[in-house]
Amino acid sequence: MTSGTIDATPVLRLTPSDEEVAIRDAVRKICAKYPEDHMRQSAERGDAMADVWADLAAGGFVGLNIPEEWGGGGLGMSGLIVVAEETSRAAKGSVMLVVSSAIAGSVLSRHATEEQKDRWLRGIADGTTKLAFAITEPDAGSNAHNLRTELRRSGDGYVLDGQKTFISGAESADAILVVARLRDTNGQLAQPVLCVVDANAPGLRRHTIAMPFIGADEQSQLFFDGVAVDADRLIGGENGGMSAVFDGLNPERVIIAALMTGNGQRALDKATEYARDRTVWSTPIGAHQGVAHPLAEAKIELELARLMTQKAAALVDAGSAEAGEAANMAKYAAAEASIKCVDQAIQTHGGNGFTIEYGISDLWWFARLMRTAPVSREMILNYVAQHSLKLPRSY
Incomplete structure (x- = not known):
């Protein structure tokens, strides 16, 4: 820093x-x-x-x-x-x-x-x-090139139509940064574009997606029906949308990784405090290797994930070409480490680990979500296999 x-x-x-x-x-x-x-x-x-x-x-x-x-x-x-x-x-x-x-x-x-x-x-x-960020669609998750939300020219501005899903935090956003595809003069959907849409814009509807408890922010479906977009709301113009999108995805992965290392550390904090205090047969349970060793392994994996997260942040800040690899690896490692920390915290607490009172089960939902979102572990493995290991593309 x-x-x-x-x-x-x-x-x-x-x-x-x-x-x-x-x-x-x-x-x-x-x-x-x-x-x-x-x-x-x-x-x-x-x-x-x-x-x-x-x-x-x-x-x-x-x-x-x-x-x-x-x-x-x-x-x-x-x-x-x-x-x-x-x-x-x-x-x-x-x-x-x-x-x-x-x-x-x-x-x-x-x-x-x-x-x-x-x-x-x-x-x-x-x-x-x-600002919320809207890219995912029902038929376009990992494959952003399959987006169907469209922006078409209309007079001096544009009109936005389409649907987005699993959009985080839209309920408290003032505006939404939307990824759409421009409909060209031949009527074909062309390159992606980015535009800012007010959260209360006429023609925009939001439906909350029911989820198990994972945090204070909601997941939403967004429906754009003839939403007017002024020309000055395009970010990067008509030709710079895709590069702008990618400049937001590496920071996204880095911050998610940091949230996951924090989540994992919270779970370890709770687990180790409990293991020091909880006594069975006159001995704190943390003295038993069956409890201590899994917590130590989780701590090692968490620290390795933190180190990769810090490396990815430094590379993003420097505009390095290696930032994409590091950001993906950091997100992968941090999500896996967080899951392990939370799972072991639950196991250390026994039945108490499942109660609302001890607050550990809430951590599990957050960690488990980030193994899948916003990019799944499988897609990260595909990325590493193709770009880092130079193996043939599998999809």
Whole structure:
């Protein structure tokens, strides 16, 4: 992490800087203001932990990755992963750190016009504006080239029609960064384009997807029926949509990885505290290797995932060509490590691990989701096999 600027040379610190320590401490203090089960309470209220977000925003923490000239901290992904990890460790993690700060913030920083940055990026930086990100469709998940949501020219602007699914945080977003395909003059769906649509735009409908409890943010289906899009809402113009999309996906994977390492650490914190205190036959259960060794293995895997997450953040910040590989590996490793940590925490607690009171089962849903979303472990393995190992493409 650098002080106020992003270094063009990837640097991976093996010990935290004073700046990182200060950020972690400040974020922990903010999270500690709220009760342990605040996320569950927030989910029941449907307020997406707006109070926690407001406190983090007031401290300047939700826009740490945004360039300083647009009101952010200028610390890139290396700064934002600290916030993501600490909030998740406290069970206060927000999907908006992924979709608004990381994805939309990165895309707008690199591809928006000065006017668009002034309109949207400043608000993302200070947390007063939140953008969701809509790419997935019922028939186009991993295959983004099969998108059917379309943007067609109409007068001086455009009209948007189509459907999106599993869109995170749309219920609390001010606007949505939508990936569509431009319908060309021959009537064919052409290259992907990006546009910003107000969350309350006429012709936009949202339906909540019923899910088991995984967090304060909802999953939604979005329906666009003749939604008017002004020309100044296109990000990257008519020809820059795909490159803009990819510039948001690596940051997405990095921040998800940080949320997962935080989630896994929370599970280990709970498990080790319980293993030290829970006594059976006059001996703390943590003294038994059958309990201790699986927790130690989980800790090792979690630390390896954290290291890859930090490496991926540094490569993204430097604009390295190796960022895609590292970001995918980090997301894969962190999700797997988080699942292992949570599973072992449940096993350590025995029956208590399944109760709402101990708060571990909620961690499992979050971890298990991220093995599948936003890109599955299988697609990451395909990526590594093809791009890292140079094996023939399998799909």
